[in-house]
Amino acid sequence: MQNHLLFNDNNIGFYQHIKIDTFKSFAELQGFDTCIDVATIFPYLQNAKILLELGAGYGRVVRGLLDRGFKGKIIAVERVAELIDYLKIHIPEIVVLEQQDLKKLSLDVAPDAITWMWSGILELSPTEQAHTIQHLHSLMAKGGRLFIEIPRKVKYVGVHIGEQRIKVEAEWGKIDAYMPRHDELLDYGHQAGFSNITWIEYETSKLERIVYIFEK
Numbered sequence: 001m002q003n004h005l006l007f008n009d010n011n012i013g014f015y016q017h018i019k020i021d022t023f024k025s026f027a028e029l030q031g032f033d034t035c036i037d038v039a040t041i042f043p044y045l046q047n048a049k050i051l052l053e054l055g056a057g058y059g060r061v062v063r064g065l066l067d068r069g070f071k072g073k074i075i076a077v078e079r080v081a082e083l084i085d086y087l088k089i090h091i092p093e094i095v096v097l098e099q100q101d102l103k104k105l106s107l108d109v110a111p112d113a114i115t116w117m118w119s120g121i122l123e124l125s126p127t128e129q130a131h132t133i134q135h136l137h138s139l140m141a142k143g144g145r146l147f148i149e150i151p152r153k154v155k156y157v158g159v160h161i162g163e164q165r166i167k168v169e170a171e172w173g174k175i176d177a178y179m180p181r182h183d184e185l186l187d188y189g190h191q192a193g194f195s196n197i198t199w200i201e202y203e204t205s206k207l208e209r210i211v212y213i214f215e216k
């Protein structure tokens with residue numbers, strides 16, 4: 001059996017041990033510090049009533065939404081305890097869930113927008129990616145939108161070790177990643193039951209990126 005069939009759980013150490021300043025400097029290195037990704041999707045989610053941010057990290061996306069005047073309720077999911085504490089202290093305006101795994105998240109409300117930005121989906125194996133997109137579809141309100149942001153090319157942080165396999169290695173941990181192809185993403189979406197899938201190509205100051213919008 002190929003060992004990459006499940007790998008998201010083994011990636012947790014990277015974010016348990018990364019320093020917040022280093023995390024922020026990665027965002028800057030890739031041109032995400034300006035939240036150009038959030039600005040790109042903002043017109044498509046600004047009227048959402050309940051927005052779920054997956055893998056919220058230190059709150060970059062959440063902060064980008066609030067700075068742009070987002071008025072809905074924001075629920076943040078993160079599994080690393082130190083990052084959850086950081087979010088609670090620094091962004092008290094939002095709801096931070098207690099250490100949930102986005103792969104099997106349970107919610108008592110149905111979000112009408114879900115953001116999964118900065119290559120978050122790449123940190124799951126293909127099997128996990130497909131299952132998680134199905135699961136997210138089941139959580140969402142009808143007419144809701146799921147935003148998945150990925151690179152068009154991999155640069156700066158990861159090295160390709162196969163056509164679609166990427167490894168990020170640092171002194172404090174490693175991430176195994178899988179870059180889904182365009183047709184795989186569309187398959188995930190159609191199999192999950194999304195009624196419409198579109199995408200927007202955009203650029204940060206450093207990278208060529210793309211956001212997929214899956215509409216339920």
Ligand SMILES: C[S@@+](CC[C@H](N)C(=O)[O-])C[C@H]1O[C@@H](n2cnc3c(N)ncnc32)[C@H](O)[C@@H]1O
Nearest residue numbers: 015055056057060061078079101102103117118
């Ligand atoms: C690349 S960072 C993105 C942070 C933030 N969304 C942003 O765009 O700035 C990925 C984040 O997802 C979190 N994460 C990864 N797998 C997760 C899982 N299964 N459940 C919850 N959070 C997860 C990591 O701990 C990390 O904070």
